[in-house]
Amino acid sequence: MSGKKIPVHVAVIPDGNRRWARERGLNPSEGHRVAAEKRMPEILRKAREIGIKYMTIWGLSTENLKKRSKPELDFLFKMFKQLVDRNLPEFIKDKVRFNVIGRIGELPVDVQGKIKEAKEKTKNFERYYFTLALNYGGRDEILRAINSILQEGLREVSKEVFSQYLDTYYMPDPDLIIRTGKEKRFSGFMLWQSEYSELYFSDLYFPDFTADEFEKAILEFAKRERRFGK
DSSP states (O other): OTTSOOOSEEEEEOOOHHHHHHTTTOOHHHHHHHIIIIIHHHHHHHHHHHTOOEEEEEEEEHHHHHHSOHHHHHHHHHHHHHHHHHHHHHHHHHTEEEEEESOGGGSOHHHHHHHHHHHHHHTTOOSEEEEEEEEEOHHHHHHHHHHHHHHTTOSOOOHHHHHTTSTTTTSOOOSEEEEOSSOOSOTTTTTTTTTTOEEEEOSSOGGGOOHHHHHHHHHHHHHOOOOTTO
16 A cells, blocks of 8 residues: 555444344354454454554443343453454564553453553554453543543643543544444444544444455545545
8 A cells, every 4th residue: 555645543343243143143152253363353464564553443332241141241251362362472573552441440350451461561562552442432431531530620621631531542533433334323432532533334244344345444545635624
């Protein structure tokens, strides 16, 4: 993609894992497995190949944590821990800093431990950033930021200051947000940060959203003219 306009930060809403599995007569967990073991790692590799510095993927919403069954959540957490174990050596080799945003304190203790381990081993890297949103919701993030501001006794803040209280304080707003799975909505993802994000919706379920499909989205982004309200 030499000479093309490359986004600095791409965020992905990887929707459709369960529907993908059900339409094939499979257990819904199979969709999650394919997403975690195949699609997510290959998309992250493609992003680094293209030169995208920041990648964020929404793994679990606050609503998912409340409404999904315990067996499904247990499987998702197992997949998360395996995702870290399998990809951490590659993250270290490619100097990828790993982070998780959301209500981390409400996740299982072993999951919190895996997050801490991966963050510690990659904390000094600045070449690439991979952020996984777990137990994350946009409204929840904004409310937590407001409560933190109130606790500090601040009565007025600028947009720039407010952004520093969000989970995403360490990264730029996403240039491009991709959603798979046919739905044409954000479902509360990065409500504050998406003000000027370009949007790309794919009818493919995430298990079918290959690295080549990801690259198509980046090429589409390169054709657009961003005005930022001008």
